[in-house]
Amino acid sequence: MSKKLYIKDLKVGDSIFGEIFAVKSFTRKASRNNKPYIDIELADNSGTVRGKIWSDDIANCEEVEEGDVVEINATVEEYNGPQLNITNLKKIDKYEIGELQQKSQFDIEKMWADVKKTMDGIKNPHLKKLLDNVFDKETTELYKKAAAAYRVHHAYVGGLLEHSWEMLKMADGVKDHYPKINMDLVNTGIILHDIGKMEEYVITTTIGFIDRGKLLGHIYMGAEKVKENLPKDMPEDLAEEIIHIILSHHGEPGMGSPIRPMTTEALAVHVFDVASSKMNTAYNHIVGDYGTDKYTPYIPQLETELYRSPYLSEETNLDTPF
Ligand SMILES: [Fe+2]
């Protein structure tokens, strides 16, 4: 079964018949006068949309959960942006997964070619060998598809690659200000810092945690992967510096890192990581499907709501991410 109508094209007043979406959330609630209703969030490869199933229609809707794929009838109403009033919902098994998975807006092969170019430019033979060891065929394919997060930032196919690619560009942009910084370590650190995320999440129609990922976390798993792939003749102190970058990239113990960055190279990876994840979170809230009100909802990761500026650029040049 194929989609006919995508979320980005929904218009208030549209009627939808038999359209296919992935379920992002499905929550039973009760109104103030105690009538049951369901809050639902649906997705396809063009975005996400919120919806409601009011009490009179609940009998026409199957119980579903995150990750299921459904076919629905609905009308599109206005409630801080489009919202679906769903009158009929059933689970389906046959669908085109590419129509439903959210994907980076940037070309995956082009991003990978840029990352590969940075890897090829690494002069330190040990760091270069380490990257060669990590990026066998299977890991390369996984790295190109992986998401950088479960929710919040870069939470889509190609998100990990996009996040790392953006950080490499940030590092390249300021390298002349700090000529003594070891850019081979910074670039290797950026490319590998979230490598554990490939094994932390599984992407189907939505992004879910793998048990191992939930129990061990991507910081430990990333350090483990680097350790397993260290070239035999790599000096021990250099190996420690690259593992230090992985372990400290979240900046502080409260954010999941066992230690704070203690080298300028580790600090660089940490600040670019924060810059990329915060900018992506903010940008997606402003231009994404989070509504059209003057202020966004409170965003815990940014510890504020955001203002939707009327001065937003009309530009849509995708060669420059932000
Ligand atoms: Fe991370």
Ligand SMILES: [Fe+2]
């Ligand atoms: Fe990161």
